[in-house]
Amino acid sequence: MSEVNLKSLAKELGLSVSTVSRALRDAYDISAETRQRVQALAAERNYVANPYASSLRKNQSKTIGVIIPNVVNNFFSLAINGIESVAQQKNYHVLIYLTHEDYEKEKQILNHLQSGRVDGILLSMASETKDQTHIKEFQKNGLPLVFFDRASKEIEASKVSTDDFESAFEATEHLIQNGCKRIAHLCISKSLSIIKDRLRGYSAALEKNGIPFDDTIIKECEDDDQLSYQQIATLFSDKDRPDGIFASVEKLAIIAYQVCIDLGLCIPEEVKIISFSNLSTASLLNPALTTVMQPAFEIGRTAATLLFKQLEKKRVASAPETVVIKSELIRRRSSSAS
Amino acid sequence: MSEVNLKSLAKELGLSVSTVSRALRDAYDISAETRQRVQALAAERNYVANPYASSLRKNQSKTIGVIIPNVVNNFFSLAINGIESVAQQKNYHVLIYLTHEDYEKEKQILNHLQSGRVDGILLSMASETKDQTHIKEFQKNGLPLVFFDRASKEIEASKVSTDDFESAFEATEHLIQNGCKRIAHLCISKSLSIIKDRLRGYSAALEKNGIPFDDTIIKECEDDDQLSYQQIATLFSDKDRPDGIFASVEKLAIIAYQVCIDLGLCIPEEVKIISFSNLSTASLLNPALTTVMQPAFEIGRTAATLLFKQLEKKRVASAPETVVIKSELIRRRSSSAS
DNA sequence: TTTATTTACGGAAACGTTTTCGAAACATGA
DNA sequence: TCATGTTTCGAAAACGTTTCCGTAAATAAA
Incomplete structure (x- = not known):
């Protein structure tokens, strides 16, 4: 939609696209003067990088998916709050998917999310879910997945729940x-x-x-x-x-x-x-x-934290952790x- | 992440990338036989198109953004349910952003969303928001925006609320x-x-x-x-x-x-x-x-419906509608x- | 037979970034 | 003077799709 992109900025500044791009981030390669010129114009034009181009190029979406049965439920809405607080701090986006306790929907969502739309997933399973091969299938893609509250015993992944x-x-x-x-x-x-x-x-x-x-x-x-x-x-x-x-x-x-x-x-x-x-x-x-x-907010916050831990560790597939937070x-x- | 893409499918089938792409959608240009071969393999390989490549190319994200003050609130969680029900049916994704009633956060989110990450926005304003130029700025980009519940009087947009x-x-x-x-x-x-x-x-x-x-x-x-x-x-x-x-x-x-x-x-x-x-x-x-x-679910559902109406109407900027749903x-x- | 027309597919550009590579321009040291 | 190093930038490829355009083959029309 937005008509301001790297090319238009570069043109206006008399620079190349690549210079503008680097001036906006690494900037070690770029002279202080140019960097400031670029950043000033970008700020003025309200430039925001096209997330799809970035994601495509960098192969990461800065987005996490949250799959829950329902949102009209104090536990889950509090948990979302916890998740969102971490995501916002890390500058990540949160996609919410509701299964309405439906196994087929959960399967379908999980399958769709293999496409790279999200960098990782927080999952609280649907009550109707018995067979769990769809979750294992998902994991084969190498995308990190963290369970919260409604976890699976038989799947190896980080889990956060209460006692x-x-x-x-x-x-x-x-x-x-x-x-x-x-x-x-x-x-x-x-x-x-x-x-x-x-x-x-x-x-x-x-x-x-x-x-x-x-x-x-x-x-x-x-x-x-x-x-x-x-x-x-x-x-x-x-x-x-x-x-x-x-x-x-x-x-x-x-x-x-x-x-x-x-x-x-x-x-x-x-x-x-x-x-x-x-x-x-x-x-x-x-x-x-x-x-x-249940410490719902804390459970959400912790689950998100564990997920980001995995996202930040590059190639090293860190061992799954299980965190239990006491209820009162x-x-x-x-x-x-x- | 996923290693299955158009290129790998094309290679395996002995076809070109463009043929595979078209076989998976338009398919009017493709023989029935090839189409079936392609679709069969795609299904087998669990192929899901990379959303970022698609979005970049097609300039649409199949995603809507929902900006609300809070999710730990029965009104908003019910509204989200309504919104999600429409989005899921339309095969759209829902990004949730919480302002926590904070004006600055609302402004920042809205500004970020100009990047094309979403095709449209559902907004329920933060209580601390007084100045509304950030919303007007957003609208200048041409992205559709629909208010629900907490709307702005002075901004021209579709609105859904109760009496x-x-x-x-x-x-x-x-x-x-x-x-x-x-x-x-x-x-x-x-x-x-x-x-x-x-x-x-x-x-x-x-x-x-x-x-x-x-x-x-x-x-x-x-x-x-x-x-x-x-x-x-x-x-x-x-x-x-x-x-x-x-x-x-x-x-x-x-x-x-x-x-x-x-x-x-x-x-x-x-x-x-x-x-x-x-x-x-x-x-x-x-x-x-x-x-x-308040008919919270209905308000969410209607707001989403109005948004999709605008998304589906191509170039014709449809006149804003205001829908009032009675409370009981x-x-x-x-x-x-x- | 030649010339249109249709059918079915491939080549390649484009979307907007990021990043690798290289190369000017200039300074430094001998 | 030449070789070398540093600084600062640009060209171009790549990410995976979609789509415009072209074209070979097959068929129909002449």
Whole structure:
């Protein structure tokens, strides 16, 4: 679009294109005087190098891709903030892709991104993703990829997540200590390793406290609020109704609240609820929601930092790192002892 | 990165680069047999055209830029969803830039984007932006720009927003009808036209109902939660304490809730609150928050659609359109009559 | 047969950078 | 004077596409 480019600048200055180009960057080869003349005119004309020409020539795009299931989710929007803060500082651009938890979409996006459009990728997997060959295929291209939150166990790559097992353990035990005897577990796809870890933490806490594990009160919900509502409602309508809810993701806790209201169940007297969540309104809910608050911003920031570490190291394929950032259990009324 | 390109395909097929290129798109010039051979190999090799070479040559990037103040905000994340849904359908890519309400950052981003990195821009202005010459400068390049939500009155461009005046009027009158005599108005920068409109709607409702307008209970808050908290707290500590709060943005309503809790003020008995908001937990708050719910997804979707309309119309600079999508007042307990 | 016309493809320029290479111009040392 | 070194710049290739143009071969028209 812009009509100001190296050629027009060079012409106006009576210099060659290559001189102008170098005057704008290396500049060790160029006399101080020329350099200043060039930079002055470039500033005046508001010259910005055509990124596509640069990228084509230099074979790097100064762009990273972020692939996430959703952006209407406090965890992911906070993580994006963290990612963006690093990218902006490094003068990189951020392409956002939403999978909406759809495996096919994730595959398609990943495949498209092999073209060199991005220099690296931050990925948080879709819940529907089971087969992971598309990710391995992507890695074969040599493009760095860093997982955050929803990582793959079987793929070798840097990963940033929270202490899912320990947090889930602590949260579950918290419910038990406050009197829960029968704790339901609400989660999304069990094929996600973080969900597995949380489930393991939950089970371990049950076992430690001598509470039998009951598969029938583990509810794996899809990405459909209506359906999830139904699943949770039937859970509560059972004669052997649970007296505690451990929600693996924020949205399910919100739906559980709604179900409780509609069924006239009192929180925390009849049901105690705890959830992984980054809700800013958790303390204002009725009752205030006890949460396992993940360091979302930090996770995003760290993942981006790891990615840039790989981008900056040239040929040396650095060994994958795994960073775990602890979550914090914030006790509120929804889980308090009666 | 990828080692498969037109040249390698051409070599393997015993064809020329140009033939392969055309076989993959126009293909009217190419025999059916060759076309199939080419496409088969391309599919097998997982060929994706280098976007930078394409963009450089075709002078279009298949990318749009979205500039917003923040992503940790239900309105904007829903809007992004709307934008992304259109972009994905059109096979476009979405670059996200966050201004964090900072004028300088907005200016810098806009300036950088003149380079042709994007084919068009969706902009929701930073609250600190007063001077708008950087936007006008940008437009001079001929790149299409569509405002959504936070638009500029003085700039000619397509705009998508909600009925800010009417919604604010209705909301304020709702408070009055439920008994409020002294309604404070919490807003962010008054230089934003949507904020002005909401303020006008508020004033008009007061006037219609014979309530004097009082400048001292209009609080213009910065993007700093601590500070906002202080401002709202002092507002409530006044002897002539307001009995109603109209929050122009979600975050201020949340802070107001917090202040009420800390000061021991009962909502809605002592203070009624209403807010522009897209909180999914509004109905679960204590008490449930009455909201003016903006059609955030729709606004994003429409803005993107308008942008693509301009992108698809070639040379004809289509006249700017202004689309207004109505918000919905959802009455809940925070504003109910005592 | 010769001359058009069509079909199917290749050559090469162009997009705007970056970067390698080389070469003037000038100074330095002998 | 000549050889050598330094400084400062320009020419040109390259990145991978797309597209304009040309042309050989095949077919149709004369």
